[in-house]
Amino acid sequence: MKKKIIRQILLLAGIISAMFLFTSCSNEKTEPEQNFEDLPLDDFTAATSNIMTEAPEGYYIVTGNFLYYVSSDFQESTIVCSKPDCVHNDTDVENLYDYTSCDAYFFDARQIDYYDGYLYVSNWNGTGTDIYRVSLDGTERTLFYQGQVDCMFSIYNGYAYFGEAAYTTEGKIHKLTACPVEDPDKTEVLFETDEYPDATMNRMRFYHGNCYFYLFDSAFRGEEGDSIYWKINLRDGKAEQMYEQSDCRMEWNDYGILAEVKDYITFDPTTQWTSKYYHIDPDSGEKTELTENDFSAIGTNDAFTNMDDKYIYFRTTDSDGNELTPEEQKIKVYDYEGNLQAEIPTKDVGEMIWILPGTDEHLFIQTTVREDGSYALWYVDKSDFNGSTVEPQKIELAGRG
Numbered sequence: 001m002k003k004k005i006i007r008q009i010l011l012l013a014g015i016i017s018a019m020f021l022f023t024s025c026s027n028e029k030t031e032p033e034q035n036f037e038d039l040p041l042d043d044f045t046a047a048t049s050n051i052m053t054e055a056p057e058g059y060y061i062v063t064g065n066f067l068y069y070v071s072s073d074f075q076e077s078t079i080v081c082s083k084p085d086c087v088h089n090d091t092d093v094e095n096l097y098d099y100t101s102c103d104a105y106f107f108d109a110r111q112i113d114y115y116d117g118y119l120y121v122s123n124w125n126g127t128g129t130d131i132y133r134v135s136l137d138g139t140e141r142t143l144f145y146q147g148q149v150d151c152m153f154s155i156y157n158g159y160a161y162f163g164e165a166a167y168t169t170e171g172k173i174h175k176l177t178a179c180p181v182e183d184p185d186k187t188e189v190l191f192e193t194d195e196y197p198d199a200t201m202n203r204m205r206f207y208h209g210n211c212y213f214y215l216f217d218s219a220f221r222g223e224e225g226d227s228i229y230w231k232i233n234l235r236d237g238k239a240e241q242m243y244e245q246s247d248c249r250m251e252w253n254d255y256g257i258l259a260e261v262k263d264y265i266t267f268d269p270t271t272q273w274t275s276k277y278y279h280i281d282p283d284s285g286e287k288t289e290l291t292e293n294d295f296s297a298i299g300t301n302d303a304f305t306n307m308d309d310k311y312i313y314f315r316t317t318d319s320d321g322n323e324l325t326p327e328e329q330k331i332k333v334y335d336y337e338g339n340l341q342a343e344i345p346t347k348d349v350g351e352m353i354w355i356l357p358g359t360d361e362h363l364f365i366q367t368t369v370r371e372d373g374s375y376a377l378w379y380v381d382k383s384d385f386n387g388s389t390v391e392p393q394k395i396e397l398a399g400r401g
């Protein structure tokens with residue numbers, strides 16, 4: 001009898017201590033709240049790069065192998081290295097390894113994000129992707145995650161997300177993996193497919209609790225290749241293939257999906273095409289063709305390029321085979337009612353590659369620098385959108401040479 005009671009007490013004590021252990025564990029590693037609705041706009045995603053991020057005290061930018069800081073008003077810039085007489089001042093270094101003593105140097109930095117006092121930088125190391133946790137002054141750098149060859153990286157709502165391709169003898173397996181930023185060992189696979197072994201993952205971005213990306217397969221069907229669009233619901237992990245279309249350009253948000261589908265007329269002697277534009281309802285999936293009555297840019301066959309909470313961005317194209325004159329080169333900004341809110345001349349920005357919706361306050365334009373293949377960035381103040389022309393301003397990066 002006595003024995004039985006003791007056993008029960010021991011059992012009870014065991015349960016209590018297990019409960020205590022469980023609660024103390026979960027208290028110790030609190031997972032970030034999954035509240036997605038009120039997150040501010042934070043979209044600096046180009047195809048497979050993400051070269052700038054916003055921090056409370058300004059912006060951080062990686063381009064041309066170095067990490068830079070730019071103040072919130074874009075007027076001040078420094079390289080993120082305070083070593084005196086550092087090699088970053090030498091512009092004629094022949095062996096890149098000489099730069100490794102510089103706090104701001106990366107072999108090939110492709111993506112940057114900010115979270116809770118630290119920068120996270122993904123760096124191609126020649127055989128794979130290293131994601132580093134970097135202090136804001138550049139002096140501390142620790143390995144946060146070791147990714148595969150193809151590795152998209154982003155921090156969203158306290159979690160780090162990795163869009164990776166693992167190679168097997170059959171081809172690539174595409175995966176979306178996540179972990180709390182505070183607990184990188186706790187990774188979880190949210191999505192996995194081996195159906196597109198030759199595809200690459202593009203434009204992994206996050207919006208209102210969903211992860212969006214597309215797998216682009218150049219050989220999948222036809223010479224233009226196919227884009228297969230995915231949406232992963234981060235609340236329940238549900239993966240949804242949204243759309244599959246050759247040479248299609250799509251963006252998504254609460255307004256639904258906007259898609260531009262190109263129809264080629266000829267490739268010779270110049271490439272000419274017309275486009276059809278669609279709105280796909282996010283709930284019913286109903287597809288409606290849009291016309292120039294919806295957005296005047298559709299009448300001139302402009303390229304649908306991006307969208308954010310408030311605006312839809314088109315850029316002028318040479319779809320009729322005639323090169324654009326400098327005056328014709330522009331970004332057209334519309335509100336959701338189809339009112340033209342701004343025209344942004346782009347003749348002076350150089351080779352424009354991406355319109356980045358950026359933040360609630362600023363739009364960014366990413367261009368390539370022809371001489372060295374690095375990127376340049378321009379900003380546009382969204383509060384200037386009032387129906388007229390708004391000139392882009394260059395972000396000057398200072399601190400080298």
Ligand SMILES: [Zn+2]
Pocket residue numbers: 081082083086087088089101102103104
């Ligand atoms: Zn340096």
